[in-house]
Amino acid sequence: MPADIDRFSPNPSLIPVKEAILRNLKNATRKGESGQKLVSLASVAPDGTPHVRTVVIRSFDADEMTLTFFTDARSPKIAELKHQPIIQIMSYDPVSHEQMRIVGTADIHTEDELTRKSWQNIPEYGRGDYLTRLPPGSVISSPELIQHDHTLEDEYFTVIQVKISAIDWLKLSAQGHKRALLTWQDGNFSGEWRTP
Numbered sequence: 001m002p003a004d005i006d007r008f009s010p011n012p013s014l015i016p017v018k019e020a021i022l023r024n025l026k027n028a029t030r031k032g033e034s035g036q037k038l039v040s041l042a043s044v045a046p047d048g049t050p051h052v053r054t055v056v057i058r059s060f061d062a063d064e065m066t067l068t069f070f071t072d073a074r075s076p077k078i079a080e081l082k083h084q085p086i087i088q089i090m091s092y093d094p095v096s097h098e099q100m101r102i103v104g105t106a107d108i109h110t111e112d113e114l115t116r117k118s119w120q121n122i123p124e125y126g127r128g129d130y131l132t133r134l135p136p137g138s139v140i141s142s143p144e145l146i147q148h149d150h151t152l153e154d155e156y157f158t159v160i161q162v163k164i165s166a167i168d169w170l171k172l173s174a175q176g177h178k179r180a181l182l183t184w185q186d187g188n189f190s191g192e193w194r195t196p
């Protein structure tokens with residue numbers, strides 16, 4: 001269950017808000033927890049067009065302020081992240097009425113220790129997403145023609161690690177909306193309340 005941030009409302013400090021946000025992000029990566037695992041990732045293509053898609057948050061490290069998601073090295077988003085590594089991740093929790101807009105810098109990992117370790121933890125049935133013969137987005141005449149090549153192993157499996165620099169947090173409430181901008185720079189946290 002997401003923490004109820006309303007109970008902090010008389011406290012002008014943003015520390016409890018930050019802690020609740022970080023706890024919810026951590027919970028999102030735990031199996032069986034109801035946190036916001038599915039988020040929208042926005043990137044910018046070399047021609048300047050915006051691209052948004054759903055991804056699954058796989059891990060969150062509150063000490064390093066990093067999160068990861070998995071993808072295929074051949075997917076168009078990789079070229080976009082190489083071109084412009086600054087991304088936004090947006091989530092909305094309809095239960096707690098909280099929106100988060102995370103700003104971060106994406107670091108692309110392929111064929112390294114992080115990738116190998118992550119691959120080992122993916123069950124056999126979950127690996128198919130990264131084993132298609134044709135790159136994601138290829139034109140095919142029928143969905144039945146999708147083929148997997150298990151000899152590829154983790155060749156195209158990619159871990160994107162995002163270093164979080166800011167979270168624009170908004171909570172809608174009948175008692176009054178709340179908004180804050182939380183920022184992290186060189187390991188130091190600061191926060192300020194904003195008008196919603």
Ligand SMILES: Cc1cc2nc3c(=O)[nH]c(=O)nc-3n(C[C@H](O)[C@H](O)[C@H](O)COP(=O)(O)O)c2cc1C
Binds near residue numbers: 075
């Ligand atoms: C529920 C859901 C979860 C998804 N999770 C991921 C994910 O974790 N990683 C990923 O690359 N694509 C994921 N996708 C697919 C992407 O949203 C997107 O369609 C695909 O990655 C192609 O994006 P691109 O062409 O912009 O690279 C998911 C889609 C849905 C509907």
